[in-house]
Amino acid sequence: MKKVYKYFSQLPIRWKITIWSSLVILILFVAYNSVQYYVMRTWMLEQEERNIQEKMREIQAYYSEQPFFIGRSQVINSSGFLEKANEANELIRIMDREGNLLVAVATNLPRELMITPVESKDLEHVKVNGKHYLVHRKPVMTNGFIGYIEVIRDLKNFERLQGLIFLVTWSAGAGAVLLSGVGGMLIAKQLLAPISALTYTMKRIKMRGFKERVHQDKNQKDEIADLSNVFNEMMDAVELSFQKQKQFVEDASHELRTPISILEGHLKLLDRWGKNDPEVLEESLRASQQEVERLKMLVYELLELTRLESDRLEIAEDLTEPIPIVEEVIKKFSMLYPNFTxxxxxxxxxxxxxxxxxxxxxxxxIILLDNAVKYSNDSKSVDIHTKRVNENFHISIKDYGIGIPFEDLEKIFDRFYRVDKARSREKGGQGLGLSIAKRMVQNYSGEITADSLEGEWTQITVILKGVFEEDKSL
Structure with a gap:
């Protein structure tokens, strides 16, 4: 049994559908044909029994209702009537009360059956020499005779018809099962065609990359079409993720290469001349320390961004009052940058x-204010504005610095992206702050947007879900 199950489990889905559909049809046909055959056989037997009972009543009435005397000799001489009542494959015989045969009439039956005693009390089916007979025995009483009437009918026509019905029924059932198997194969082929296309697409993706997609029929709206849509959408997301990962690795490599090259250069400088030159030693150590700080900050921001994008940010369920936090951050920046308003x-x-x-x-x-201060250029003014829009909390931070070109607005939240790479590097930026801010806002189901006029101003707006309580004193 385990071998059969293992073999069946290894079959393709097409063959499984075909086998299961054929098996279900077979079970249904076996059950239906069995019931049908039983009902038809029972009905035909009942018909035979009713016919022989009707024949018996007819013969009994003939002897019992005669107005003249009927004795033993008259019964023996009544063979003419019995011959008229007799049908093909039927035996009619009359015996006295001791079981002695008086008269017998038969058509298409062996002669030895006419004298063969049959033990039957009323109506029953018997087998004689392998043949099926229906026997009906009833008493007959006249004004001069008491005995038994036996009607014996050969059921070979019934057996032949029964065999024909059996053959036709089960032949039709076998044909139906065969057709259901062929139909199951065709249906399985039709239903599994989209899955085959999906499998083929996966193989092509394995060989050619993430550009391949499952071809879809716009008129198809079934579950397999939904599966194909989900697969294509998933491949779009996977392709985009790999592109971002590739871009991330390239950008990170580029960003790490610069401080490492600077450190390498200063170490070589120290190795050649700095050992005995205090001025070169001090300058190289100071520059190396700066680059190490930059590397440390870059690695920290990369880890933070990776943690955010892998959805490992711990989302707090507590609510926070934002205004005190905004005021505290503004106070800290005012101390750090006293020349800014x-x-x-x-x-x-x-x-x-x-x-x-x-x-x-x-x-x-801190990220948004730090960017605003860095890129304010000659302007020393930053505006912070909070307001309520419906049930959302809006905070906007606007600086009046270098601005952002319109075509770069959608890119500023990308990792390592800088509008002016040279100037940004001088200011110590890594190009990760806005990416971290955006991902953090999105993790809280918020929204962050940017608007700018190049050379004049830049405004970043953060929208968060709020819980408001109206001031009852107003």
């Missing part, structure tokens, strides 16, 4: 909270 305008009335952890909101604000 940070304007804060709050339009929200009443108490409210946002669905974000306090530390994450603070980190986002």
């Amino acid at each position: 940070l304007h804060f305008e709050n339009e929200i009335q009443g108490n409210f909270q946002v669905s974000m952890a306090e530390r994450h909101l603070e980190q986002i604000l």
Whole structure:
């Protein structure tokens, strides 16, 4: 049994569908044909029994209802009537009460059956010499005779018809099972065609890369079409993910190469001349320390971004009041950059909270304000604006610096992307801050957007889900 199960489990789905459909049809036909055959056989037997009982009543009536005397001799001489009543493959005989045969009439039956005693009380089926007979015995009483009438009918026509019905029924059943198997194969082939196409596409993807997609019929709207759509969408996402990963590796390699090259250059310089030259030694050590700090910051930001993009950010369920955090971050930046003016305008009335952890909101604000200060250029003014729009909390940070070209607005949230790479490197940026901020906002189901006018201003807006409570004192 285990071998059969193992063999069946290894068959292709097409053959499994064919075998199962044929097996189900076979079981249904066996059950239906068995019931049909049994019903027809029972009905034909009942017909034979009713016919022989009707014949018996007719013969009994002939002897019992005669107005004149009927004795033993009259019964023996009544063979003419019995011959008229007798049918093909039938025996009619009359015996006295001791079982002695008086008269017998038979058609197409062996003569020895006429004198063969048959043990039958009323109506039953018997086998004589391998043949099937229906025997009916009833008493007959006249004004001069008491005995038995026996009607014996050969059921060979019934057996022949029964065999023909059996043959036709089961031949039709076998043909139906065979046709169902062929139909099952055709249906399985038709149904599995999209899956075969999906398998073929997977093989092509394995050989040629992620550009291949499953061909789809626009008119097809079934479950397999949905599977193909999901597969194509998944491959789009996988291809995009691999492209981003490739770009990430290339960008990270490029960003790491510069500080490593600088460190290598200073180490070679120290090795050649810095051992005995305090001035060269001090300069190289200072530059190397700066590059190490840059490397440390870059690695930290890469790890943070990787953690965010792998959905391992711990999402806090507690609500946070944002205004005190905004004010605290503005206070810290005012101390760090005393020559900058940070304007804060709050339009929200009443108490409210946002669905974000306090530390994450603070980190986002630090990233945005740090960028605003770095790229303010000659302008020393930054505007911070908070307001409520429907049930959302909006905070905008606007600087009046170098601005961003329109075609670069959609790219500034990409990893390592800088509008002006040379100037950005001088300012110490790694090009990861906005990527980290965007991913963090998205993890809290928020939204972050950018707007800018090149050479004049840049504004970053963060939208978070809020829980507001109206100020009842107003």
